[in-house]
Amino acid sequence: MELLAIIGALITLAGSIFLLLGAIGLLRMPDSYNRIQAGTKASTLGTILSFAGILLIMPGWWGKLLVLIISVIITNPVSSHVLARAAHYMGVPLTKTTLVDKYREEEEYIAVKDQNNEST
Amino acid sequence: MVETILTIAAGIMLLSLILSIIRFIKGPCYTDRVISFDVMTIASLAIIATVAYLTQRIIYLDIAMVYGILSFLGVLVVARYLERGL
Amino acid sequence: MQIKNILVATLIGFIFWVLLNNTLDPLILAIGAGLALILALLFCARCNVFSELKVTPAAFGYTFLYLGVFLVELVKSNLDVASRVITPSLPINPGIVEVKTHLKSRMGRMILANSITLTPGTLTIDIHEDTLYIHWIDVQTEDKQGATEKIVRKFEKYLEKIYG
Numbered sequence: 001m002e003l004l005a006i007i008g009a010l011i012t013l014a015g016s017i018f019l020l021l022g023a024i025g026l027l028r029m030p031d032s033y034n035r036i037q038a039g040t041k042a043s044t045l046g047t048i049l050s051f052a053g054i055l056l057i058m059p060g061w062w063g064k065l066l067v068l069i070i071s072v073i074i075t076n077p078v079s080s081h082v083l084a085r086a087a088h089y090m091g092v093p094l095t096k097t098t099l100v101d102k103y104r105e106e107e108e109y110i111a112v113k114d115q116n117n118e119s120t
Numbered sequence: 121m122v123e124t125i126l127t128i129a130a131g132i133m134l135l136s137l138i139l140s141i142i143r144f145i146k147g148p149c150y151t152d153r154v155i156s157f158d159v160m161t162i163a164s165l166a167i168i169a170t171v172a173y174l175t176q177r178i179i180y181l182d183i184a185m186v187y188g189i190l191s192f193l194g195v196l197v198v199a200r201y202l203e204r205g206l
Numbered sequence: 207m208q209i210k211n212i213l214v215a216t217l218i219g220f221i222f223w224v225l226l227n228n229t230l231d232p233l234i235l236a237i238g239a240g241l242a243l244i245l246a247l248l249f250c251a252r253c254n255v256f257s258e259l260k261v262t263p264a265a266f267g268y269t270f271l272y273l274g275v276f277l278v279e280l281v282k283s284n285l286d287v288a289s290r291v292i293t294p295s296l297p298i299n300p301g302i303v304e305v306k307t308h309l310k311s312r313m314g315r316m317i318l319a320n321s322i323t324l325t326p327g328t329l330t331i332d333i334h335e336d337t338l339y340i341h342w343i344d345v346q347t348e349d350k351q352g353a354t355e356k357i358v359r360k361f362e363k364y365l366e367k368i369y370g
Contacts, residue, residue, distance in 0.1 A: 009125035012170065016132040018284065019163050023136035025291040026143050026159055032151045033329065033341045034300055038291055039140070039155055041326035043162045045284045050129070050166040054173050057122060063228040064181040065169070071185065072165070075192040077323035077330075079158060079199075084331045084341060086199040087151040095300065 008056030015049030018042050031095040032087045040080045047072055123174065130170045137163045154198050161191040214256040215246035255313055265368050272364040279325050279360065287326040287343065301345040302331065305338050305354040307362060314369030321361050328357055 025038025048069055055065045140163065143156040165184050172180035219242030227234055250256070290297055309315050319330040322340060329341040340357060347353055 005122045006125070009122045009129070013125055013129045013132075015166065016129040016136075018288065019136040019166060020132050020139075021288045021291055022159060023139035023163070025287070026140055026156060028291060028296060029298075030296075031300075032149065032155065034298060034343060035143075035152060035155050037326055037329055037341070037343050038287060039159045040162070041324065042284060042288060042291075043136075043159050044324065045280060045326075047162050047166045050133075051169055054169050058173060061178055061181065063225040064178065064185070067222060067225050068165070068169070068181065068185055068188070071188055072162070073324070074320075075188065076162070077320040079192055079195040081319070081323050081330050082196055082199040083151060083154055083158070084329055086202040088331055089203045090149075090151070092149055092151055094302075 005057045008053040010053070011056065012050045012053030015046040015051075015053060018046030018049060022046060032092045033084060033094065036080050036084055036087075040076060044072060044076045126170055126174060130167055130174070133163055133167045133170070137167070150198075150202060154195060154202075158191070158195055161188065208251070211250055211256045212243075212246045215250040216242045218242075219245055268364055268367045272361075272368065275360070275364060276321055276324075279321075283325045283327050290343070298343050299345055300341065300343050301348070302339055302341050303345060303348060303353045304350055305340055305358050306350060307336050307338060307354075307358055309336075309362065309365060309369060311369045314365050317369075318358070318361055318365055322357060 019042070022039050022042030025042060026035050029035045029038050051065050051069050051072075055062055137160055140156045140159045144153055144160070147153045147156060165188050168180055168184040168187070172178065172184070216239075220238055223238035223242060224235070227238070307315065307318060309318055315333065319333055319338060322328050322338070323330045327343045331339045331341055333339070338358075340353070342353070342357070346356060
């Protein structure tokens with residue numbers, strides 16, 4: 001029992017280190033999209049790991065911790081996707097080393113189509 | 121033993137919260153600020169869960185749940201506003 | 207079709223109620239079942255998302271297999287991005303590529319897009335018909351076919367079995 005608790009505590013510690021790496025990535029990355037990549041994703045795994053560690057320490061709390069893990073897994077990708085689309089729509093610039101931007105052509109195509117629909 | 125490791129873990133989480141506050145203040149455009157707000161929320165969810173064990177109160181987990189859902193809605197509303205206005 | 211949709215939504219709501227309450231008291235279970243049915247009737251009567259779900263033993267098996275594959279990918283790519291973050295020279299070459307998916311159902315596409323977003327290094331920006339626009343932190347190939355092979359294929363071969 002004691003061994004399981006110590007393993008759980010170490011998993012929580014690993015999760016907190018992932019959270020710290022996510023925050024460092026948030027500071028170091030050059031543009032918004034890369035910040036979303038480094039920030040929200042690494043911290044998702046960190047949070048899941050720390051909930052799993054608490055789950056190993058206190059097995060009696062499994063119901064609420066499971067609901068928390070599921071809600072983090074469902075809500076997090078949605079919010080980062082919505083933020084990325086809003087940033088691209090606002091015209092937040094990509095960093096200088098970016099290789100391709102296939103999405104901009106598509107966006108211009110949609111804009112032209114909308115204008116045609118409004119004028120007719 | 122377990123309490124010591126968990127206290128260190130909570131300290132590291134707090135450090136990541138402080139680092140994302142720096143990005144929140146510096147961030148050149150709105151989306152950067154919303155991203156760092158999102159990261160701060162996720163880090164505080166982990167802190168709340170750890171503190172719930174350290175004080176032995178299961179009710180804190182309900183607070184974490186409600187906080188997570190509310191901040192998700194907040195991010196959605198702000199992103200939608202930035203995209204095409206309310 | 208409509209009945210199956212409402213039943214699946216009720217089941218999901220009921221499971222969440224049991225997880226939150228953490229008891230097996232018959233009165234509380236009855237209240238939860240009633241509430242879940244009312245909420246499913248209110249919110250899922252018109253949007254028929256769950257009616258595309260296949261309920262067969264094979265689909266169940268592949269769901270668990272998919273969860274395992276997904277967790278392994280999650281940890282692997284997290285370590286990859288973490289090592290990029292702490293390298294002093296910051297070795298990234300980002301870009302937005304387009305990939306194609308074979309999945310037809312909306313539920314399958316949503317789960318595919320969310321899985322791509324959750325594995326760090328790739329981020330779904332938009333989905334238009336069967337084309338996904340993905341921000342990739344380390345662009346290895348700009349070509350549509352090659353990117354599809356590299357990003358989508360590993361998830362899609364399981365999701366095809368589950369959602370068709």
